[in-house]
Amino acid sequence: MNKEQLISALSRLIGEEHVLPDEPMSGHTSFRIGGPADFFLEPKQKAQLAGLLRLLEEERIPYFIMGNGSNLLVADEGYRGAVIRIGKNMGHAEVRGDQITAECGALLSGISALASANSLTGFEFAGGIPGTLGGACVMNAGAYGGEMKQVLREVTVLDEKREIRVLKNEELELAYRSSIFMRTPLIALEAKIQLAHGDREAIEGLCADLRERRQSKQPLDLPSAGSTFKRPEGYFAGKLIMDAGLRGYRVGGAMVSEKHCGFIVNAGGATARDVRELISAVQARVFELYGVALETEIRMLGAEP
Numbered sequence: 510m511n512k513e514q515l516i517s518a519l520s521r522l523i524g525e526e527h528v529l530p531d532e533p534m535s536g537h538t539s540f541r542i543g544g545p546a547d548f549f550l551e552p553k554q555k556a557q558l559a560g561l562l563r564l565l566e567e568e569r570i571p572y573f574i575m576g577n578g579s580n581l582l583v584a585d586e587g588y589r590g591a592v593i594r595i596g597k598n599m600g601h602a603e604v605r606g607d608q609i610t611a612e613c614g615a616l617l618s619g620i621s622a623l624a625s626a627n628s629l630t631g632f633e634f635a636g637g638i639p640g641t642l643g644g645a646c647v648m649n650a651g652a653y654g655g656e657m658k659q660v661l662r663e664v665t666v667l668d669e670k671r672e673i674r675v676l677k678n679e680e681l682e683l684a685y686r687s688s689i690f691m692r693t694p695l696i697a698l699e700a701k702i703q704l705a706h707g708d709r710e711a712i713e714g715l716c717a718d719l720r721e722r723r724q725s726k727q728p729l730d731l732p733s734a735g736s737t738f739k740r741p742e743g744y745f746a747g748k749l750i751m752d753a754g755l756r757g758y759r760v761g762g763a764m765v766s767e768k769h770c771g772f773i774v775n776a777g778g779a780t781a782r783d784v785r786e787l788i789s790a791v792q793a794r795v796f797e798l799y800g801v802a803l804e805t806e807i808r809m810l811g812a813e814p
């Protein structure tokens with residue numbers, strides 16, 4: 510199939526308006542960085558995914574699954590393949606007793622609001638994390654002492670044989686910013702979140718308090734992908750970077766945030782290359798001074814130049 514024929518075939522599967530050829534990824538990532546993906550696809554329902562994957566595999570088109578793009582650095586050259594976004598089209602969430610069942614395109618902020626409105630406690634930590642439920646399962650996202658591992662009961666996935674399976678919490682291999690999704694090509698479709706009945710006022714108070722802490726500590730006014738580095742055992746990445754004298758250090762448009770040194774921000778016109786070079790410079794300096802190897806938390810997409 511040539512590109513035109515493939516676009517037609519994809520459009521027949523998920524609708525023309527959900528197939529964007531040569532789509533700049535800078536418009537779909539919180540970093541506001543990234544060249545074009547050959548195809549940007551936003552299926553409307555879970556049921557369309559298996560057919561979509563079959564077609565891409567037949568045509569030998571590599572694919573990448575994304576959520577809200579809040580933990581992604583996409584290469585300036587973009588991605589030679591199809592980016593499939595599990596986003597708001599697959600974002601239904603509902604409450605049953607003390608559980609929330611949600612599709613993986615649902616935003617954590619929405620799930621947190623739903624939990625508060627139903628006096629369910631346990632999800633307050635996640636309300637300010639700007640990702641989808643799927644991205645949070647993959648990353649075992651966490652903040653302020655909470656993490657997905659504490660609340661995920663099970664996740665329904667599409668596996669590499671395009672079969673639907675339900676993985677229980679213990680099978681998800683959840684650890685600090687890590688999960689089975691990083692080792693196995695699984696697509697998270699839906700998850701059950703186990704919460705507890707609580708006091709609505711106290712839940713809303715805690716959410717507001719955490720929001721306030723985020724606002725005051727994090728550079729939310731500039732594009733970023735959150736904490737650039739994982740927390741090294743026994744240290745805080747931001748403190749090491751600050752102590753190394755790198756606050757405000759720049760490569761091109763990429764800068765170590767002046768507000769929180771654990772964040773690399775796009776201070777204006779940053780390229781992925783700028784961010785990569787800045788990451789390497791920070792890693793080298795911190796290692797030289799403190800012997801600590803900083804590992805990136807953000808996920809990279811697209812070939813290294």
Ligand SMILES: Cc1cc2nc3c(=O)[nH]c(=O)nc-3n(C[C@H](O)[C@H](O)[C@H](O)COP(=O)(O)OP(=O)(O)OC[C@H]3O[C@@H](n4cnc5c(N)ncnc54)[C@H](O)[C@@H]3O)c2cc1C
Nearest residue numbers: 576577578579580640641643644645647650651652697735
């Ligand atoms: C301002 C800011 C603050 C942040 N604060 C925090 C924080 O406090 N704690 C924290 O943990 N993170 C934080 N982050 C990072 C980010 O929001 C989380 O990692 C989030 O879980 C990513 O979700 P996403 O939907 O944006 O995933 P994406 O960035 O789109 O993708 C992340 C990874 O998940 C995979 N993925 C996404 N959806 C699926 C799916 N349905 N199935 C299979 N794979 C999938 C992608 O392939 C990729 O590998 C912050 C980011 C920003 C910009």
